Structures are given as structure tokens and as C-alpha cells.
Amino acid sequence: FSNIFVPNQMVRGKALARCGLVLLSLWLCIQSVPISVDKTKEKPQQEELDPPESETGLHYDRYLREVIEYLEKDPHFKEKLKNANIDDIKQGKLSKELDFVHRNFRTKLDELKREEMGRLRMLLKAKNDFKEGNGRTVDHQALLKQFEHLNHMNPDTFEVEDLDRLIKSATKDLENFDKDRHDEFKRYEMMKEHERRERLRRMNEEERKKEEQHYEEMKKKHADHPKVNHPGSEDQLKEVWQEADGLDPEYFDPKTFFKMHDTNGDGFFDETELEALFTKELEKVYNPQNEEDDMVEMEEERLRMREHVMNEVDTNKDRLVSLSEFMAATKKEEFHEKDEWETLDQNPLYTEEELREYERHLANAENDINQKSVELQRQKEELERKQSELNAQRMGLQQVNIKLIIMLLYSFIISFILMYMNQTCNCLVDEGEPAHVVPGNTQPLPPTHQQQDVPVPGHS
Ligand SMILES: [Ca+2]
Numbered sequence: 001f002s003n004i005f006v007p008n009q010m011v012r013g014k015a016l017a018r019c020g021l022v023l024l025s026l027w028l029c030i031q032s033v034p035i036s037v038d039k040t041k042e043k044p045q046q047e048e049l050d051p052p053e054s055e056t057g058l059h060y061d062r063y064l065r066e067v068i069e070y071l072e073k074d075p076h077f078k079e080k081l082k083n084a085n086i087d088d089i090k091q092g093k094l095s096k097e098l099d100f101v102h103r104n105f106r107t108k109l110d111e112l113k114r115e116e117m118g119r120l121r122m123l124l125k126a127k128n129d130f131k132e133g134n135g136r137t138v139d140h141q142a143l144l145k146q147f148e149h150l151n152h153m154n155p156d157t158f159e160v161e162d163l164d165r166l167i168k169s170a171t172k173d174l175e176n177f178d179k180d181r182h183d184e185f186k187r188y189e190m191m192k193e194h195e196r197r198e199r200l201r202r203m204n205e206e207e208r209k210k211e212e213q214h215y216e217e218m219k220k221k222h223a224d225h226p227k228v229n230h231p232g233s234e235d236q237l238k239e240v241w242q243e244a245d246g247l248d249p250e251y252f253d254p255k256t257f258f259k260m261h262d263t264n265g266d267g268f269f270d271e272t273e274l275e276a277l278f279t280k281e282l283e284k285v286y287n288p289q290n291e292e293d294d295m296v297e298m299e300e301e302r303l304r305m306r307e308h309v310m311n312e313v314d315t316n317k318d319r320l321v322s323l324s325e326f327m328a329a330t331k332k333e334e335f336h337e338k339d340e341w342e343t344l345d346q347n348p349l350y351t352e353e354e355l356r357e358y359e360r361h362l363a364n365a366e367n368d369i370n371q372k373s374v375e376l377q378r379q380k381e382e383l384e385r386k387q388s389e390l391n392a393q394r395m396g397l398q399q400v401n402i403k404l405i406i407m408l409l410y411s412f413i414i415s416f417i418l419m420y421m422n423q424t425c426n427c428l429v430d431e432g433e434p435a436h437v438v439p440g441n442t443q444p445l446p447p448t449h450q451q452q453d454v455p456v457p458g459h460s
Pocket residue numbers: 262263264265266267268269270273
């Protein structure tokens with residue numbers, strides 16, 4: 001029994017050991033599979049889970065989006081926005097910050113405008129040189145380089161008409177800056193009103209009554225100010241002459257006034273120089289310390305004043321007031337008129353219909369954001385679901401791995417036991433046990449195992 005058993009056990013032991021090795025390599029293979037899966041799948045998931053920049057949840061998204069480019073460069077507002085929660089924003093707590101942003105918007109436009117004004121001045125000088133017969137000294141290539149967006153111009157021919165076209169184009173650009181500022185201001189006012197109404201809507205009746213009363217009081221307080229002189233009128237200029245320049249109004253002289261306030265001495269009043277003349281008038285209406293005075297409105301008022309004077313005085317429409325244009329204006333009848341300037345709060349800036357349209361626009365923008373937010377939420381949940389599926393798979397694989405390791409250990413233990421038993425059997429055979437020829441073994445048996453030595457029954 002044991003003669004047949006031993007070699008069989010050895011074969012099985014070897015087979016089990018081989019099987020163990022196969023299982024071991026199988027286990028190693030399986031172990032490496034989930035790792036490679038995770039590496040390829042986890043990265044895009046992480047990227048998709050990051051909320052995109054547009055998901056601000058802001059109530060006044062459109063308004064903000066328009067100025068967001070400036071904000072990105074503005075660490076002050078960026079910090080404020082980062083630390084504000086959505087309720088704060090919806091309750092209009094950021095509106096003060098938006099005023100600040102609005103000023104930035106205007107400053108940016110002003111900067112662009114100054115550049116444009118500089119180019120306009122270059123053109124005017126070139127035109128003047130042409131008129132005086134110095135056309136050959138004009139570097140028209142350099143001038144054209146300033147107006148690369150006007151590629152319809154032929155750089156080979158360059159006449160006074162070309163300069164006129166360039167001036168017209170530059171002037172149009174400048175008009176656009178003013179128009180942008182007006183539009184921006186209108187939106188600003190509509191947003192302010194919209195925010196106010198939203199705030200009222202959230203209040204109880206008592207709070208609302210109090211708030212409305214306060215609003216009316218502030219409006220009255222704002223409207224209560226000294227007479228604002230008509231911009232460009234004798235009274236207005238005399239006030240500057242007296243209060244800013246410290247001169248006696250009895251000796252008011254327009255030509256001296258012009259020379260004093262042409263601060264860059266180029267012989268023209270440009271827009272900035274003109275606007276500076278209105279500061280005295282504006283200070284009568286606007287004080288940055290007062291709750292009821294909005295300094296954004298003050299700048300809009302300044303713009304209106306300058307536009308008014310330009311319309312009246314700049315007869316050749318080059319957006320500059322020459323000394324002769326100025327002197328001509330002081331000789332007109334209107335120059336001596338004493339009527340009061342109507343400030344912007346005296347006339348409605350927008351109709352109720354325009355406000356409703358603007359609010360619809362805001363609501364649509366908010367709706368878009370909400371939809372995006374819902375979609376993102378859905379995507380996030382989907383990703384989380386996939387993630388948990390992956391985790392479950394990984395857990396399952398780990399359990400399989402543990403089972404395989406146990407099996408492997410078993411197989412090693414069994415093969416070890418078998419090998420031990422095999423050795424024990426061999427020892428017993430060596431001590432005189434009869435042995436049979438091992439099947440397949442062609443080796444001659446040792447002499448002690450010769451057949452004649454073995455007693456055969458029936459042969460004595
Ligand atoms: Ca000037």
C-alpha cells in the first residue's frame with residue numbers, strides 16, 4: 001500500500017506546489033489590476049468634481065460678469081467675494097463693493113479714453129501741419145500704426161481727408177466710451193433699485209414702512225442743496241474763478257480763465273480739463289460722507305455736464321474746445337443766463353418697463369446658473385455613485401485575494417506534510433521493507449533486493 005502511495009503523494013505534492021505557485025502569480029496579477037484601473041479613472045473624476053468658476057450662485061450674475069474681468073485683477077474685491085456667502089450677496093451686502101467696482105469700470109474706460117484722446121491730439125496736430133503747408137513733415141506711417149484697426153486705409157496715399165476720416169473714427173470711438181459709461185450707469189441704477197425692492201420684499205410690514213420712510217428722507221436730503229449753475233455759464237465759470245482760483249469776480253476775464261485752466265498748455269480744453277471745471281458745482285450736491293449721496297452718480301453728473309458744454313461750445317466737433325470756440329461761446333446770450341442746472345435725480349433714469357426688462361434678464365441669468373448648478377449636482381452624484389461602485393469592486397477583489405492567500409498557505413502546508421510523509425516512508429523501506437519496482441523506473445534493483453533472496457512460498 002505504502003509502495004504505491006508514496007510516489008503518488010510526491011507527484012501530488014509537486015502538483016500542489018505548482019498549483020500554489022500558479023495561485024501566487026494569479027494573486028499578484030489580480031492585486032495589480034485595481035491599481036491600474038484607479039490611476040486612469042480617478043484623475044478625470046477629480047477634475048470633474050472641482051466646481052467650475054461660473055458656479056458662483058450669485059443673484060446678480062450678469063452685472064458681475066461684466067465687471068468680473070476687472071475683478072480678477074483686483075485683489076481687494078476678489079478677497080471680499082471669496083469671503084462672502086450667497087445670502088450676503090443676495091441681501092445686497094456687497095453693493096458697497098459693487099460701487100467700488102463700478103468706479104474701477106469707469107476708471108478703466110477713462111484710461112482707454114485718455115489713450116484715444118492722445119491719438120486724437122496727434123491727428124489734430126498732423127492736420128494742422130498739413131494746413132500750414134508742412135504736410136511732408138507728417139510721419140503718416142507712424143500715425144497709421146496708431147490706428148491699425150482701420151485697415152481699410154491705404155497707407156500709400158495720405159491726405160487731409162484721410163486725417164479727417166481718422167479723426168472721425170477716433171471721435172466715434174470716444175463717443176462709444178461715453179455711451180458705454182451711460183449704459184453702465186443706467187444698469188447700475190437699475191440694479192440698485194432692484195436690490196432695494198428685494199430687500200423690502202424680505203421685510204415684515206413694520207420694517208418695510210420704516211425702510212421706505214428712511215428712503216424718502218434720504219432722497220429729500222439729497223435734493224436739498226445750493227443752486228447748481230449751468231455748466232459753461234458765466235456764473236459757473238466765475239464761481240471757479242473766485243473759489244478755486246481765489247480771484248476777484250469783478251475782474252473776470254475769459255481769456256485769462258482759458259489760459260489758467262488749459263493745464264497742459266496745448267491751446268485746447270480737452271474733456272479732462274473741462275470736467276475739472278465742474279468740481280465746485282458737483283461738491284454742492286455730493287459729499288462722500290453722506291449716506292444719501294452716491295459718488296457714482298456724481299461722476300455721471302460730471303459726464304453729463306461736460307457733454308452739455310461740448311455740445312454748446314465745440315462747434316467743429318473735434319471734441320476739443322479751442323480758445324476761439326471758447327471766446328465765441330462767452331459772447332453768446334446763453335452765457336449770461338442764470339437758470340439752474342437740472343441734476344440727474346430730477347428726471348427718471350429708466351422707465352418701470354426697462355427695470356422689469358432688466359429684472360427679467362437678471363432672473364434668466366439666475367435661472368441659467370441654477371440649471372447649471374443642478375446639472376453639476378447631478379454629475380457630482382453620478383461620479384460619487386461610480387466611485388462607490390469602484391470601492392465595492394476593490395473590496396470584493398481584496399476579499400478574493402485573502403481567500404487565495406489562505407488557499408495558497410493550505411497548499412503549501414499540505415505539500416510540506418506530504419513531502420515529510422514521503423521521506424518517512426523512504427526511511428522505512430531502507431530498513432528492510434520489501435520494495436517493488438517503481439513503475440517507469442528502469443534502474444536494476446540493488447543485490448539485497450534480488451528475487452532469489454526472497455523466500456517464495458512453495459519453493460523450499
Ligand atoms: Ca489743454
